[in-house]
Amino acid sequence: MSLKQFMWEKRLSFQGKTLVYLDMLRKWQWLDKESLHQLQQERLKTLLSHAFHNTAYYREIFRESEVVDRFGNIHLENFGNLPLLDKELIRFRFEELLSSDMSERNWYENTSGGSTGVPVRFIQDEEYFFWNQAIKALDDEWTGRAINDKQVRLWGSERDLMAGRDSFRTQVGRWLRNERWLNSLRMTQATMREYIDQINRFRPVQILAYVESLYELARYSEREKIPLYSPRAIMTSAGTLYPHMRETIERVFQTKMFNRYGSTEVGDVACECDRHKGLHVSTPTHYVEILRPDGTQARPGEVGEIVITLLVNQVMPFVRYRIGDMGVWSADTCDCGRGLPLLQEVIGRRTDMFIDQQGRWIDGRVFLFILDPKPYIQKFQVIQEKRDMLRVLIVPVDRAVGYQAEMESIRQDIQKIMTCNVHFEFCNEIEPSPSGKYLYTISNVRR
Ligand SMILES: [Zn+2]
Structure with missing residues (x-):
């Protein structure tokens, strides 16, 4: 089924x-x-x-x-x-x-x-x-939001989109549950305008959304000065x-x-x-561990790999499942009074994380701060091939220029963060990942 x-x-x-x-x-x-x-x-x-x-x-x-x-x-x-x-x-x-x-x-x-x-x-x-x-x-x-209170979902997956129109059954179910679904994939200016209209008319108690899509919608509304209903x-x-x-x-x-x-x-x-101090883990249903590269438990405040044992699915038990994300435990207790422990932060995908020669996680996003603002770079990708070797792919604005001095300064900035060799490769295009997403950082180092 x-x-x-x-x-x-x-x-x-x-x-x-x-x-x-x-x-x-x-x-x-x-x-x-x-x-x-x-x-x-x-x-x-x-x-x-x-x-x-x-x-x-x-x-x-x-x-x-x-x-x-x-x-x-x-x-x-x-x-x-x-x-x-x-x-x-x-x-x-x-x-x-x-x-x-x-x-x-x-x-x-x-x-x-x-x-x-x-x-x-x-x-x-x-x-x-x-x-x-x-x-x-x-x-x-x-x-x-109480059960059956109005909800708008700005949601979508490639799979749903491929399947075409939602079936009658699905639509009835949503209607009964007081949900409106807006497909967040491939939003154009016209669809965004329509979505804002729908939100304003439906007046939901809550909006459930993909972060990036909602961010896009919010920026569009602000840019175009179209007021939005406040859920x-x-x-x-x-x-x-x-x-x-x-x-x-x-x-x-x-x-x-x-x-x-x-x-x-x-x-x-x-x-x-509602205190927004972090994310309360549902411990009766999920046993969560945050691990260092050597497999030991990370301390609060320390970035590590999230590993989950699902306590409520017996037909196919998941014990110590590497979900593929990184996270940080919080040292705080929440003043809401709940005893459920707090995750301080969930940080993207594990493949964004590099491991240095000392065996520590390095958040790959730091390279964005080095490479992203450079005016002569159109696109880039940083790939960790070994613990001591990074490849930096660059699509330069002008291929005729060598940018030697610029590369040298980037190399020095990278080496301030991580001790490693840095190889630059200039190219015409950077291929997206199999999912179609363009990745800034990739690590090919497994721990
Ligand atoms: Zn709380």
């Missing part, structure tokens, strides 16, 4: 156990840190025990990593020994990741597009579906919310933004509350 069919079978999102789980999440969010930690450890053990007894892949690696001993006892202290799961592994060991009790469960197939190219296919069960709906509803409540809140997801984007969007819409973090594979992981 596909996800869309499955959703239709469930008619509306808020049937089944969604409301029961929402009630549980509402209570749990106010538990203190220690109680939440206890609860999470219990739920993690339950998942691991299930995975061990029902999947070939985890049976093998839990034994090897001594997470389960020969008497069948679980040793959480060895959890950090477990190899990480990634998209490649999911593709190659798909069958071995499936739970043997699958036939007794209601499940559907889902796929992630992702900016990194090849889509990956995976299975989610009804329990996961209900939990994820409950998390979304809780996050919405934090923004001031109670704006929720953004998918994409990095940079401070300048937040500032513009909040100014234009005259409202507050809430940043949420999640993905198709693991659902919604974390969201801001």
Whole structure:
């Protein structure tokens, strides 16, 4: 069954156990840190025990990593020994990741597009579906949106666009849920004007949007001096919310933004509350780790790779899944009173991150500040080939000029950040990534 069919079978999102789980999440969010930690450890053990007894892949690696001993006892202290799961592994060991009790469960197939190219296919069960709906509803409540309050979604995926018009069923479902969907892909000036019209007429309580698309819409409205209806809140997801984007969007819409973090594979992981101190992680449903390049746990304030164990999908357990993003734990507790820990920041994709010779992460975006403002550069791309070697591709404004002195100064700036050799290559064009997105930085160094 596909996800869309499955959703239709469930008619509306808020049937089944969604409301029961929402009630549980509402209570749990106010538990203190220690109680939440206890609860999470219990739920993690339950998942691991299930995975061990029902999947070939985890049976093998839990034994090897001594997470389960020969008497069948679980040793959480060895959890950090477990190899990480990634998209490649999911593709190659798909069958071995499936739970043997699958036939007794209601499940559907889902796929992630992702900016990194090849889509990956995976299975989610009804329990996961209900939990994820409950998390979304809780996050919405934090923004001031109750179930079935009006929502506009500025959203879209290449897949939806290819499929053409939405089916009648999908449209009815949206109407019942009080949602208006605006496709965020390939927005032109004309579509942006129409979208603003629709928002002004529909007067949503909340707008849920792709950051970049909403930023574009906000700038268009400001430039063209077209007033926009101010919703109670704006929720953004998918994409990095940079401070300048937040500032513009909040100014234009005259409202507050809430940043949420999640993905198709693991659902919604974390969201801001109305204090905007960071993103509260949904710890009863997601066990989140932030790792250094050597695999040890990063301290608060330190950038690391986000690794997620999804506690609510038993049909195909994801244990220590490399989601492909980088993040930072916050050292603060939020004054809203929720015990859910805070992510200070989620920083784009792992492939944007470089690793230096000392084994530290370097945020690839720093190279934007060196290369982007140079008037003689049309386009560029920085590629880390080895820990001690960067390739810088440059499309110069004038190919006839050698720019030797300029390159030397760029090299020195780069070397202030990272000890490495820098090779420059002038070219006529820089190819976009398989997803069609143009990348400023790429790292080919695996940790
Ligand atoms: Zn809070």
